Amino acid sequence: MENNKDNQSNRKKEQLEEYTQSDAGTKHTTDQGIPIHHDETTLKVGERGPSLIEDFHFREKITHFDHERIPERVVHARGFGAHGYFQVYEPLSDLTKAGFLNDTNVKTPVFVRFSTVVGSRGSADTVRDVRGFATKFYTKDGNFDLVGNNMPIFFIQDAIKFPDLVHAIKPEPNNEIPQASAAHDTFWDWVVNNQESAHMIMWLLSDRGIPRSFRMMDGFGVHTFRFVNSQNEAHFVKFHWKPLLGVHSLIWDEAQKIAGKDPDFHRKDLYEAIERGDYPEYELAIQVLTEREAQQFNIDLLDATKIWPEEQVPLQRIGKMTLNRNQDNFFAETEQAAFHLANIVPGIDFTNDPLLQGRLFSYLDTQLLRLGGPNFHEIPINRPIIPIHNNQRDGFHRMTINKGKVAYSPNTLQMNSPEMHEEKDAFMPFKEHIEGIKTHKLPQSFSDHFSQARLFYYSLSSVEKKHIIDAFHFEVGNVNDPSIKQKVVTMFNQVDHQLAVKIANGVGVKQPEETENQAPANLSPALSQLNTPMKLKGRKVAFLLENGFNHKEVADLKSFLEAKGIVIDIVSEQLGAISSDQETSISANKNYATTHAVLYDAIFIPSGEQHVKKLNQTMESKEFILNTFHHMKTIGSCFDANQLVNQQIKPSFKDSSIKNSEVGIIQLDDQLAEEQFLTAFSDAIKVHRHWKREV
Known part of the structure; x- marks a missing residue:
């Protein structure tokens, strides 16, 4: 009997060996074996132009990544949602023709999904992680999805790197350890090889990485968008959600204990607050720059690893969102909610941010697999509040029963219905002049990876700085490879020498050589949570x-x-x-x-x-x-x-x-x-x- 078991085991091993390979020391190819020269930037029109759909390597890489998990989301798997409404304070007709931002009498329905990014559906709420803050506005002009995080920036500048980031921060594939944590070798190896992540790492290791509550957490649109008004005048805009309860965090020891005592701490906090009528409220704020101001601004607006300091571009609070109703069914609503950055309404438009451009493709592609086909927009939580009229038919899980024999345009049998809207009422992309050669390069203005990380660190209180250092000690202290630890110290020596010395002392590697880090000319007090309401x-x-x-x-x-x-x-x-x-x-x-x-x-x-x-x-x-x-x-x-x-x-x-x-x-x-x-x-x-x- 034992010999039979051994023979079965050996046969299975032989079957697996045929498909086992190592990538060490090999050259990069596509799944079709095509040799690849660029794997860190998408193909664009000019250095600052839009990404091109003909970039077959990007499409293959991001498509494969989007379909890696079923049915759980690849990222943001653990989430929790609530319903509410948004109401604008004053019409914004000088900035945008978006209807829900101009009618002060309308309470626009919303559904918000909060989430952690890295962990699986069964992980704890209070892990150190970025938090998703995705809002679906059901407007009279269709759905607008503001898909953001509780941090205003991101790890990378170009979407083609997103699969690599997530592969690095997820549990290591050889043993599926650790769960919902960045404290391991592969993530920090990725960090030191992608130094554009320095600013985001400072935010992640700050108190922002362990919020007290979804009700006490900022939200940010991350990317630069455009507002377009009825005169086709455009302004660059950043979106912010500001909780009226203030922004507060847990401390690390507390967060670890809560994870064991009540892993649903954030979910319960939000659910119970709404149940007792203590409705969470958030003001929507914007930062706005004209085209001319943007040209003179000292920060590239297309770089998602940079903030616009509030002291340079003040926040304008334009409306308030109130969450006043819990979901009736977690799966039907929170799990089946499909957010997509390309869900946009007239008066709001995209920019050529290379991270945003890639995400415009990725979100839709992911839903096709996760929600079973092209009709996920018909699931109740995703349906707009206005009727849908187009010639798209059939497919998995089709719910609408379309009458008649016409399913094409233009047509005469149905008097060319559904007909097109007039330009003034429709979504029209801003008429931006673009020219340039095809290139995989990013602009030189994207190459500064440390000045804003330094601004963030210097703007914090002494307590908040100490917490970042403690977080480095835990995260990097759990790295096994001493060479990676040393590279982390070298990398963050470019942010601040004393910070790097304290990291080195805590993780047991050599102190870096002293370097002159020029302190920011002006600090940004808004970055410190101690200045919150x-x-x-x-x-x-x-x-x-x-x-x-x-x-x-x-x-x-x-x-x-x-x-x-x-x-x-x-x-x-x-x-x-x-x-x-x-x-x-x-x-x-x-x-x-x-x-x-x-x-x-x-x-x-x-x-x-x-x-x-x-x-x-x-x-x-x-x-x-x-x-x-x-x-x-x-x-x-x-x-x-x-x-x-x-x-x-x-x-x-x-x-x-x-x-x-x-x-x-x-x-x-x-x-x-x-x-x-x-x-x-x-x-x-x-x-x-x-x-x-x-x-």
Whole structure:
């Protein structure tokens, strides 16, 4: 029997060997064996012109990539969606003829899908990753898809590199490890060989890579688009989503613990907020440049690895999106939602950004396989709110039943119907003059890979800089090949020498030679999350209670916080009723097995002798306090509970001279009136983190 098994195994091995090969030391060809000279730039009309569809290598490469996964998305596999509406503040007729941006009375329906990029559908929400922020506007002129991320730039400048980027950052193919992580050899090998990624790496390793919530996360269109008005005048435009709750992040230890305790943390946060009527709101903002201003601008507008600093091109807030309805069926809506950059309406147009040009092909091609054919636009979540009239017929999963025998244009049998719109009402590409020789080159203006990475780093607070360094230590520290680690240090020495030295020290390689990195002439304060709005609405506070808690303290604070839109959970050792000192009771909806300190923005512990004694005897309650302290969140306590808190946190204080109230430890005692305590506690929650505990 064993011999038979061995023979079967050997035969299978022999079958596989026929198809096993190594690419090491070989020359690059297409799938047809055609030798290839260019694999990093698409064929274009001139260095800054549009990409050409005749680039057979690009089409083959991106088509193969688009069809590599079924039925899961190749990237952005783990997503979560919600419905809502968008309303413009003032007509923008001087900039665009787009109808939904000119009628202030119309609430344009939207569907938004948030996502992580790298992980599979079963990965956790809180991994370090770029987050997708895709919005489908169902306008009266058809669907407009604003397909963006929570970072304003991207890793690459040309779409032909996209398969290589994703292959590098995905789990390594020999062992499918690691899941949803960039902390491995192949990704960092790709980074050091594609130094245009430097700016995006700084964003990814910053706090932006681990957002607190989808509700507290920026969105960006990434690419430069055009607005075109009724006079056929064009302006360059960048799109931004700005959450009204501000932009806030997790910290790394917290994110890792949440991934284990509640891998659906971001999904639940969004779903529960909408269910309780705490609707997430985002303002749509734009940056605008005229054609003349663009020519004089010191940044190439077609380079997707660059931002337009807000201090140079201010944001104009033009409208607000409100998410007010959860999906009814996750698969039918979120999973079957098909976003496509080429879904565009009159008044908005593309530019020759080589990353954008490639994506215009890729999105549609991907949906053909993932959603079973060319009729995915008929799936309810993808259908526009206006009727569809054209001569496209049949195919997999056709839902429309077309009448009549005419399916062509022009025709006389149907009076040439469906007829064309007049030019003023239709989508018309901007009449841009283009000429140039066919070339695979990118313009020289794309060659600066480090100045904006430096601007980003220098514009951050000391705390945010420290987090980037810590992230480098984790990500690059998990690289096995020491030569790749050394190349990472050399690469980021071009951003900042001290940054590179700290990376080298943390990952165990040689410090780089000192280099002169010219500091930015002007910083961009808008890049720091510490300058974001701070709001209380939607924060979560855990009340740690056991039998004998002070009823008045709990009732007063609970009423005060809930009036400000704060969500409260009652956490105890056991679920169910807990008695107060006045023999009233409150129900614990969470226990230490079903929740954790990392899931809250603050904790509160009232006084009460029996209650405090029980907490002091419970390991989980003391860990709750310590975790909240180490993650720099607000802690509130009263009278005899103050001693319990102080016993837990004092050994961790780096500076014993710091007063509790200076670092978000708000304590009610004989020196502080109750009204002052209530205000001080809510104000401390509002600042999100108390970074003085860390630095």
